[in-house]
Amino acid sequence: MSKAPHSSALPPTHTGNGGETHQTAGGDVPVMTTQQGVPVADDQNTLRAGATGPALMEDFHFREKIFHFDHERIPERVVHARGYGAHGYFELTDSLADVCHADIFQRVGERTPAFVRFSTVAGNKGSADTVRDVRGFAVKLYTKQGNWDIVGNNIPVFFIQDAIKFPDFVHAAKQAPDRDFPQAQTAHDNFWDFVSLSPEATHMVMWAMSDRAIPRSFRFMEGFGVHTFRLIDAQGRSTYVKFHWKPKLGLQSIVWNEALKINGADPDFHRRDLWQAITSGHYPEWELGVQLFDDAFADSFPFDILDPTKLIPEEVVPIRRVGRLVLDRMVDNFFAETEQVAFCTQNIVPGIDFTNDPLLQGRNFSYLDTQTKRLGGPNFTHIPINAPKCPFHNFQQDGHMAMHNPKGRANYEPNSWSQPAGGPRESADGYRSFPAEVSGAKQRQRSDSFADHYSQARLFWISQTPVEQTHIRDAYIFELSKVETPAIRARMVSHLRHVDEGLAKGVAHGLGLSPLPEPAKAARPVVEGLKPSPALSILRNGPDSFTGRKLGIVVTDGVDHHMLTALRDAVAAIGGTVELIAPTVGGLKDSTGNPLVAQQRINGGPSVLYDAVALLPTVEGANTLRHEATMRDFIADAYAHAKFIGHNDAAEILLAAAGLHPRMRDEGVIALEGTIDADRFVQTCGALRLWAREGRVHTI
Ligand code: HDE
Numbered sequence: 001m002s003k004a005p006h007s008s009a010l011p012p013t014h015t016g017n018g019g020e021t022h023q024t025a026g027g028d029v030p031v032m033t034t035q036q037g038v039p040v041a042d043d044q045n046t047l048r049a050g051a052t053g054p055a056l057m058e059d060f061h062f063r064e065k066i067f068h069f070d071h072e073r074i075p076e077r078v079v080h081a082r083g084y085g086a087h088g089y090f091e092l093t094d095s096l097a098d099v100c101h102a103d104i105f106q107r108v109g110e111r112t113p114a115f116v117r118f119s120t121v122a123g124n125k126g127s128a129d130t131v132r133d134v135r136g137f138a139v140k141l142y143t144k145q146g147n148w149d150i151v152g153n154n155i156p157v158f159f160i161q162d163a164i165k166f167p168d169f170v171h172a173a174k175q176a177p178d179r180d181f182p183q184a185q186t187a188h189d190n191f192w193d194f195v196s197l198s199p200e201a202t203h204m205v206m207w208a209m210s211d212r213a214i215p216r217s218f219r220f221m222e223g224f225g226v227h228t229f230r231l232i233d234a235q236g237r238s239t240y241v242k243f244h245w246k247p248k249l250g251l252q253s254i255v256w257n258e259a260l261k262i263n264g265a266d267p268d269f270h271r272r273d274l275w276q277a278i279t280s281g282h283y284p285e286w287e288l289g290v291q292l293f294d295d296a297f298a299d300s301f302p303f304d305i306l307d308p309t310k311l312i313p314e315e316v317v318p319i320r321r322v323g324r325l326v327l328d329r330m331v332d333n334f335f336a337e338t339e340q341v342a343f344c345t346q347n348i349v350p351g352i353d354f355t356n357d358p359l360l361q362g363r364n365f366s367y368l369d370t371q372t373k374r375l376g377g378p379n380f381t382h383i384p385i386n387a388p389k390c391p392f393h394n395f396q397q398d399g400h401m402a403m404h405n406p407k408g409r410a411n412y413e414p415n416s417w418s419q420p421a422g423g424p425r426e427s428a429d430g431y432r433s434f435p436a437e438v439s440g441a442k443q444r445q446r447s448d449s450f451a452d453h454y455s456q457a458r459l460f461w462i463s464q465t466p467v468e469q470t471h472i473r474d475a476y477i478f479e480l481s482k483v484e485t486p487a488i489r490a491r492m493v494s495h496l497r498h499v500d501e502g503l504a505k506g507v508a509h510g511l512g513l514s515p516l517p518e519p520a521k522a523a524r525p526v527v528e529g530l531k532p533s534p535a536l537s538i539l540r541n542g543p544d545s546f547t548g549r550k551l552g553i554v555v556t557d558g559v560d561h562h563m564l565t566a567l568r569d570a571v572a573a574i575g576g577t578v579e580l581i582a583p584t585v586g587g588l589k590d591s592t593g594n595p596l597v598a599q600q601r602i603n604g605g606p607s608v609l610y611d612a613v614a615l616l617p618t619v620e621g622a623n624t625l626r627h628e629a630t631m632r633d634f635i636a637d638a639y640a641h642a643k644f645i646g647h648n649d650a651a652e653i654l655l656a657a658a659g660l661h662p663r664m665r666d667e668g669v670i671a672l673e674g675t676i677d678a679d680r681f682v683q684t685c686g687a688l689r690l691w692a693r694e695g696r697v698h699t700i
């Protein structure tokens with residue numbers, strides 16, 4: 001049994017197997033011991049023959065310590081290696097008992113413990129957070145009838161239609177095997193070679209080129225179960241379902257140039273954001289939404305509901321919001337929990353079932369298989385983060401690290417030792433698969449109903465605002481400009497001609513590609529009369545306030561106390577946070593002599609780390625900072641990234657030094673003349689960006 005450490009500076013304490021308590025070295029501090037419980041006299045010096053002589057093999061303490069260290073690493077996940085997790089709960093707000101008998105969906109107000117791990121896909125464990133990539137959104141729900149994992153992404157569709165293509169897709173996306181670069185990037189020949197040869201990827205690639213792939217933080221992104229699943233009611237009837245997680249704080253992404261810079265300034269940007277939000281009590285929250293539909297709808301829908309490259313627009317099948325997911329506790333230990341958590345798509349509970357989506361069926365094999373490799377054996381379910389919180393009972397035994405072997409003589413079923421009646425146990429509540437009818441010839445064949453690869457890519461495109469369309473076009477140009485093989489660039493543009501002629505031309509122009517390549521051969525023509533789905537746009541689903549966002553305020557020694565306080569209060573009042581950026585982090589005072597602590601030094605806190613910025617230097621401070629290159633970058637970037645900039649009078653010379661001449665001042669550069677302006681400024685920041693500026697600062 002583990003006990004909480006006395007303080008985070010001490011090694012963890014464990015009571016003995018027999019519950020014996022610890023020897024103490026005086027006070028509350030436990031004696032350090034080996035793994036065998038032997039008290040250690042000296043943990044700083046190896047056993048040697050003489051003070052300068054050779055180390056001795058018999059030093060069992062040294063050998064145990066080094067041996068354990070040597071074995072600290074386990075294989076990182078083959079995909080989604082970089083991730084960050086937190087604990088929380090799911091609370092039911094609308095009973096789904098009408099369509100589903102899963103225990104978790106029966107009682108409104110009841111909370112179910114949850115663990116969530118967010119991740120990037122392509123990068124290694126140590127890669128940066130704001131790379132262009134899909135984000136994993138994996139949720140483990142510890143229900144009273146077993147663990148249910150919804151292993152989703154922040155994008156509702158996937159690149160491929162059949163699981164057998166997954167190793168190829170992942171190989172192509174990750175570093176090339178001969179050179180082992182690029183790291184965590186899709187901007188390279190192999191990725192674009194593969195996707196341009198796999199037209200089914202066109203839809204998802206549109207999402208990956210959109211700002212969905214550079215979220216501002218995990219807190220501001222949606223999650224999707226992607227596949228169509230089934231809900232089963234108490235009578236055994238099935239309803240199809242797609243799962244959605246909707247962030248309470250609205251959607252938000254960063255811009256690409258910002259993403260590149262954040263990766264340098266703070267490669268842990270998303271982790272830090274989640275850590276800071278949860279540890280400061282601003283618990284991130286999502287609503288669980290379900291799209292429910294039946295066979296009649298599935299038959300009438302122009303796309304196959306089993307095809308994971310297709311979504312069902314919310315405007316066609318509305319989302320019913322049935323619960324909320326709140327993350328309110330960081331892990332005690334990253335390795336024990338976030339690294340060892342083992343999500344498996346096959347972890348479902350009574351009332352939930354799979355469909356014949358070929359990607360989902362393949363995943364049901366892969367996840368169990370990969371956990372066994374990664375966590376070293378079949379008993380990874382014994383690790384506390386993976387164990388159910390409800391009682392469990394079976395006769396599985398042995399294997400590496402077995403912790404739950406059956407007690408007593410019976411380890412098989414049926415048996416007459418543990419069962420008065422002797423027969424095998426049966427449970428009325430036990431998991432029963434939906435008895436779907438199955439027929440057909442055994443063959444390797446892609447269904448013809450999966451053949452439309454362009455219509456939904458177009459649907460996505462026409463659902464974006466012009467700003468978002470520009471970002472998508474620019475992302476294609478950026479990525480394909482990193483592709484060295486002209487034929488791959490051209491092949492990609494040939495697909496885009498089915499998505500949108502303007503997009504194809506824009507990308508070709510940006511690449512200097514002429515003439516425009518012929519459209520790729522399409523198995524199916526694009527569906528006519530597609531209606532935009534506003535739900536697919538980030539900007540149409542953004543926040544309407546600065547809640548949960550961060551303001552960076554540049555201050556210098558002697559900063560005006562009243563203005564600073566007014567800004568801080570205005571941000572705090574709507575649940576945002578503030579960081580101070582200054583020439584030194586310590587030794588600062590405000591105008592009333594109150595000591596101030598800055599969170600960042602000016603060269604360590606670039607404006608890319610903030611949602612909006614304010615400049616409150618003193619006249620003297622501004623005179624010094626005007627010569628500081630990182631100060632100029634701070635302002636120039638905030639401006640180029642279309643952020644709101646508040647400033648006092650003294651900051652005028654800083655704006656000028658950053659090249660922000662009076663004619664460039666727009667409604668996003670806001671004078672803070674008195675404390676009265678603070679509230680208005682923070683309200684304005686709720687729009688997050690002045691997108692109209694973006695067109696003015698980019699000329700190519
Ligand atoms: Fe995964 N995926 N995946 N995936 N996936 C893994 O499992 C796989 C797919 C997703 O935070 C692996 O534990 C196959 C779709 C997330 O621990 C592995 C296919 C979606 C995570 C695996 C897919 C996902 C993974 C690697 C194609 C969104 C991270 C390590 C058929 C719906 C979970 C691991 C975490 C992780 C296989 C496609 C989401 C190898 C074969 C589609 C969020 O088992």
